Amino acid sequence: METTIVRVEDLSHQYSKDWAIQNISFEIKENRILGLLGSNGAGKSTTMNILCGVLNQTKGNIFIDGINLKENPVEAKKLIGFLPQTPPLHLDLTVNEYLIHCAQLRHVKKEDLHTAVERAKEQCGISHFSNRLIRNLSGGYRQRVGIAQAIIHEPKLVVLDEPTNGLDPNQILEVRNLIKKIAKDKAVIFSSHILSEVQATCQDIRMIENGHMVFSDSLEAFNNYIEADKLTASFENPPVISAFTDLPEITHAVYLSPKKVQITFKGTQEIAEKIVSLSVYNNWKLREIQFEKVSLDEIFAQLSKKAPSKNTILS
Known part of the structure; x- marks a missing residue:
């Protein structure tokens, strides 16, 4: 039986008078890759920021492996790895220096540092670049270093924001395979605006439009929904x-x-x-x-017709 790693319950967030998201609920199981889709301004970024503990929600709860993120943020964040759209790389450090730094930030014990760094490098296929400056790496390998920092502390949940953005076709295939390998013992959220990337990588789809969840099902159900007409x-x-x-x-x-x-x-x-x-x-x-x-814009347009206005105030 698959373990639920993430449980989101009635998540809502308000900026000033407007609701960015309302009543968002979903779960992510262990060993699953969930694709998070949303057009600009749909509420996807707000959801991800709350999920990673960057932003406190107005209403609702998020549980990471049973820990309430809002009530116990330090313990919950220990279980989360995050790769933002622009990887937080220090270009003048070597791969080793950077990953050691990231492991220390993640409170990896001193005696476990070497093992954690070597494990992350091996998993991401960058061991042969250990002593190379990050600025001298290609875009694909920089992305691998970014993923390595996200898994350095062995989190239960890995959140990847546009991880294949700007990569060439060969690099995209490599990163896809890496993400699938990571998901063998973790839950993964893969955020992207490129439909083909989500279809090639994810098993489940969650789509947010106008601040509401408008699609929540398996990739197979999603593909059936968008079948050409x-x-x-x-x-x-x-x-x-x-x-x-x-x-x-x-x-x-x-x-x-x-x-x-x-x-x-x-x-x-x-x-x-x-x-x-x-x-x-x-x-x-x-x-x-x-x-x-069917284009992603057309899908958003169809689904958004079913979603209430994002400016609706919750009672």
């Missing part, structure tokens, strides 16, 4: 538009150019097979057909 098709002999709109699965169709049509459909993506068959039967000479991906 539009496709485009190009024909050498394009039919009249009614050839598409007369089909019960198709709710709308419009020609984007004389030979290219955009189709909105309901139900499953099997409609593509039907269009292919109709093209062959009617000699439409289909040249291309492809589904249109």
Whole structure:
């Protein structure tokens, strides 16, 4: 049975007269990677700052491995590792010097310092750069050093804010694999505005919009939610538009150019097979057909319609 590492209960926070977040509740299990999504101003950063103990909430509670973060912040924070969007690196220190410094800040016992540093370096694949100045490392390895400082004290929860931001494709793959390795014995929160990154790394999704939780489920459920409902098709002999709109699965169709049509459909993506068959039967000479991906902005727009206004005052 998986252990609950983080429990957030009815979390709300007010800035002046406006509520940044309201009634946010969720749990994170051990060995799970949770993706936290939110557009600018949605309340994602406020939630993360409260979760990491940087900000005190107006209402609600957060428990880290059963410890109330607000009532016992020192003990709770010992269980949290945090990598902000801009890693807090000292560029003129070597990797060893920096990680020793971070371990000391985290109150790692003197006799355990060497073991903690070596373990973090090995886990993050940076042992061969122990004596190199951080400023001389590539962006990908700097990010690894940033992750190493977040796990140096063996926390129960690791919070990573945009950990793949600015990395090249190879570095992104390396950091993804590292995050999955870390999650083998920890709970991980992965915050990102890049949908593909969350889909490639996380098992659970929490989405905040207008200060409210608008999606809270598994990655599989999220992928089902955002399944494409539009496709485009190009024909050498394009039919009249009614050839598409007369089909019960198709709710709308419009020609984007004389030979290219955009189709909105309901139900499953099997409609593509039907269009292919109709093209062959009617000699439409289909040249291309492809589904249109749903953008994160479109998802936010759909979900935000279900969310109350963030300016609503709680009673």
